[in-house]
Amino acid sequence: MxxxxxxxxxxxxxxxxxxxxxxxxxxxxxxxxxxxxxxxxxxxxxxxxxxxxxxxxxxxxxxxxxxxxxxxxxxxxxxxxxxxxxxxxxxxxxxxxxxxxxxxxxxxxxxxxxxxxxxxxxxxxxxxxxxxxxxxxxxxxxxxxxxxxxxxxxxxxxxxxxxxHPVVAEPLAEGGDTAAFEGEGPLVLVLPGSRRSEVTRLAPVFGATLARLKQRHPDLRVVLPSLPVIAPLVQELTANWPVSPQIVTDTEAKRGAFAVADVALAASGTVSLELAANGCPMVIAYDMHWFSLWLMRRLALIDTVTLVNLVSETRVVPEFIGPDCRPDKIAPALDHLLTDESARMQQAQAMELTMERLGRxxxxxxxxxxxxxxxxxxxx
Missing domain, CATH: 3.40.50.2000 (Glycogen Phosphorylase B;)
Structure with a gap:
């Protein structure tokens, strides 16, 4: 050569x-x-x-x-x-x-x-x-x-x-990585994005969503992976949440949380592929400035923003974008995933197919x- x-x-x-x-x-x-x-x-x-x-x-x-x-x-x-x-x-x-x-x-x-x-x-x-x-x-x-x-x-x-896709080569959690998240009650993984603007916009909506979900699941637990640079902002924005989130910033803890969570509430983005790699059922929610949303919808050639839906050619991951990014809509979708075995199974099959098509x-x-x-x- x-x-x-x-x-x-x-x-x-x-x-x-x-x-x-x-x-x-x-x-x-x-x-x-x-x-x-x-x-x-x-x-x-x-x-x-x-x-x-x-x-x-x-x-x-x-x-x-x-x-x-x-x-x-x-x-x-x-x-x-x-x-x-x-x-x-x-x-x-x-x-x-x-x-x-x-x-x-x-x-x-x-x-x-x-x-x-x-x-x-x-x-x-x-x-x-x-x-x-x-x-x-x-x-x-x-x-x-x-x-x-x-x-x-x-x-x-x-x-x-x-x-x-590089997600198929990323290491998954091992037994020891998950010990910090063992406990009673459903564990919700909350992922409000990695940018300050995203977290600021989504934190109030996600907090209100968890308040509704806690009414149905009083023993609800929440873990929120974050980057060290925005962790103080996350701490501030989640201080009044009805369930105090366990905020984790190191890679091993994040992997453990992804591996053991019962369901995830995530901002739109490639994080859906990380969740799929770990077999974690998810609901996607995202809000943005009204003009950005109008422009996106005007130019969009697709009917879903979630890569798991696109790659698997299904629409099993619920998404709530723009005006639909509301606690009264998101909470029932999360509850459905927590309580309906067939809904989780549908997502599991789509996530497995996604990983297979991405090269796992x-x-x-x-x-x-x-x-x-x-x-x-x-x-x-």
């Missing part, structure tokens, strides 16, 4: 995890591969010397980006120049499309024949279908996390492989992604 020099670019912690697994897979398949680019601690542990701290790129939303616009623009140029000056055999961008695809555009403009690969297909199946066509101008090959994504990319002229039991996603990269680069 020979020596291979690859520029990898990640801008978020999730991208750092994907990049590190990809690097490990590439080293396993081709010991002569070397890396340079931008990555976080996990990618650095695999041998990456980052051009600058990855955290500089971890900004979200127009309000956060605008003050850093010119700085980010300089970083885009710096990355593109490094690809071109560093004799890279290929550019691999990992998620963070607003930044990474701009780098790819500069690289393609300067050296059209340089292979460009993007890891994590954009959600064109959900909205903005024209984004795939725009992406195809600067990306040659895509590594997709969801099994139904390749046709959307291929339709625009890119090659694309489904390489499996097969080759690890990082290795599959590495194989896809090497096959693409070696293709005639």
């Amino acid at each position: 020979g020596a291979l020099r690859l520029f990898l670019l990640a801008g978020e912690p999730s991208g750092d995890r994907l990049g590190a697994a990809l690097m490990a897979g590439l080293k396993q398949l081709n010991p002569e591969v070397t890396f340079f680019g931008v990555g976080g601690p996990l990618m650095q542990a695999q041998g990456m010397v980052s051009l600058f701290p990855m955290q500089e790129l971890s900004v979200m939303g127009i309000a956060e980006i605008l003050p850093k616009y010119f700085h980010l623009k300089r970083r885009i140029r710096q990355c593109a120049d490094a690809v071109l000056d560093g004799a890279a055999d290929a550019l691999i961008t990992i998620d963070s499309p607003d930044f990474s695809l701009r780098v790819a555009a500069l690289v393609k403009n300067a050296r059209e024949g340089l292979p460009t690969i993007h890891y994590v297909a954009p959600s064109v199946w959900a909205w903005r279908p024209k984004r795939a066509a725009k992406m195809a101008r600067v990306i040659d090959h895509v590594l997709a996390l969801l099994p139904f994504e390749p046709p959307y990319m291929q339709a625009e002229g890119m090659t694309c492989d489904f390489v499996g 039991g097969g080759e690890p996603p990082g290795l599959r992604a590495a194989r896809s990269v090497l096959n693409f680069l070696n293709a005639p």
